[in-house]
């Protein structure tokens with residue numbers, strides 16, 4: 001005989017079920033994320049305290065604002081790794097730290113795709129983002145070209161683009177073009193507004209989200225992420241959905 005247990009699943013007090021965070025801005029001084037090594041180490045510590053085991057940080061690569069190169073990002077990674085070895089500061093025991101990038105789909109990206117090796121997440125995934133006013137005009141073509149080069153496109157925070165809120169079919173269609181989706185955890189709390197929150201839950205409900213990410217830029221984000229662990233709806237998502245983060 002079977003009895004249905006009345007016990008609720010355990011409440012997550014951390015993000016440990018995700019294991020890996022694959023979207024953040026923790027290389028000092030190269031984008032709108034952390035400005036100093038000290039800040040970087042502080043945020044790494046905060047992520048470890050929240051249960052993450054691996055951090056793959058993703059500085060912006062955006063010709064107009066953050067013209068970061070592969071070399072600059074890799075140098076930044078070395079500086080952070082050195083910092084983690086520092087004699088006095090936080091040493092990040094048990095954390096794996098790596099870099100990829102968040103590529104803005106501009107003309108520079110097309111050139112990079114043509115001429116260079118992109119910085120990738122595991123599985124040859126490339127984290128991409130677009131402007132808030134309109135999607136890249138040649139988006140479908142770019143997604144196709146990325147895949148012919150062996151990359152797997154992963155769109156950052158699809159819930160934050162107003163044009164996809166207005167046209168849900170258009171965002172659903174990106175999946176048919178081989179694009180994976182990464183949702184920002186703080187979108188679930190209303191941090192970016194109620195419209196973004198509603199769109200985030202709609203995408204989740206339809207099973208379209210592959211990864212959750214922090215998109216952490218500064219310490220307020222760390223505070224909000226910690227708070228989010230006591231949010232009933234966030235906990236339900238963490239308890240009830242399997243994301244691909246754990247497999248990275």
Ligand SMILES: [Fe+2]
Pocket residue numbers: 023024025102156215
């Ligand atoms: Fe980001």
